[in-house]
Amino acid sequence: MNATSQMRSLGYRDAQVTARGADSGIDVRATGAVAQVKWRTAQAGRPDLQRLFGARGMRLDLQMLFFAASGYSAHAVDYADAHDIALFTYLPNGTITPINIVAKHIAGARDREQTPRQRPATSAELPELTEERLAKLIAKNRNKAHKRGQIAQRRSGASNGHVPVASAALHQQRSRASRSKAVFADTRHSMHATAAANQAIGATGGTPRQPPARGHVGHLVLAVLNAVLASMLVVLGAIGNSIGFAFALVFAVCGCWQYREYLNS
Known part of the structure; x- marks a missing residue:
């Protein structure tokens, strides 16, 4: 894997390989970042990340990146999240994969930069605005304006205490329905009372008993x-x-x- 080219693709255009040894803690340096690459088959552990952290020194403005071929241990990922280290894995063909949140953020920024922006359409590409199409657009906008005016008129009438005609008719219908419901309830109550009296008369076996004529x-x-x-x-x-x-x-x-x-x- 060419770590320098990967660093440049992530936005660090001046990335260069350092002259230090393989275990110095820094393999690639750029203006705003430092990186280390591990080729071994074993997972990268917390000590590897601690060496990169120590090699950065007091340059807190430098972003730390780590590239490993065989992944990371759980302790290494926790340490990287706590110290803002971007973790990547890579394949022999040079494809890198972000592992933690910091790395995903950096890779997402790169993808957004590489995504081509949609340019505005030119006048030649716009559909031809014929007279018929223009008339339809004007009629459509006029209908929308008319509906907005009706809604505003209803709202203003309700706020001034005026009840719209449709609302008044609906109110009358509801009043008639409530009165009909009350009459029906009274009639049903009378029918129940009559039925109860007839039951009482039937239970006694004749007409109701009259009080003595004192x-x-x-x-x-x-x-x-x-x-x-x-x-x-x-x-x-x-x-x-x-x-x-x-x-x-x-x-x-x-x-x-x-x-x-x-x-x-």
Whole structure:
């Protein structure tokens, strides 16, 4: 793998191979980054990344990149995430694959730069704007403006306290429906009450029991008492008391009236 060309493809245009040994910790250096490449078949471990971190020194502005042929251990990935080291694996044909979030971010930036931007269409490529097409566009925009005006008018009418005609008609329909529902509920309640009364009558085995006619007996008793008092006063009047005749007449009249009420009831 040519690490220099891969570094340049990632955006570091001035990447150059360093003159240090293979184990110095840095194999490729650029203006904004340093990188190390491991060709061995074993996985790269945490000590390998620590050597790259130490070789960078106090240059905190340099981005650290690591390329390994056989992947990384779990501790190495954790260390790289904690210290902002981009991890890549590579194949013999030079294809690299980002492993952690830092590497994916760098590779994503490269892909965005390499993606060709869509240029705006020229006047020659635009569809021909004929009179018919222009008329359709004008009519379409006019309809949209008319609908927006209707919506704004409804909203302004509702905010000023005016109810639209459609809303008023809907309100009347709902009022009639609620009244009809109330009448139906009353009718159903009356039907249930009538059915319950008929059930009660059927359970008793005949017509409903009527209360005793106490008023009839009372009229008869009063008529008898008036007759007795009238007789006693007649006797007293015969002895010599003239007032007894008058009271006897009053009680006799009252007795006759009570007896008539008894007969009528």
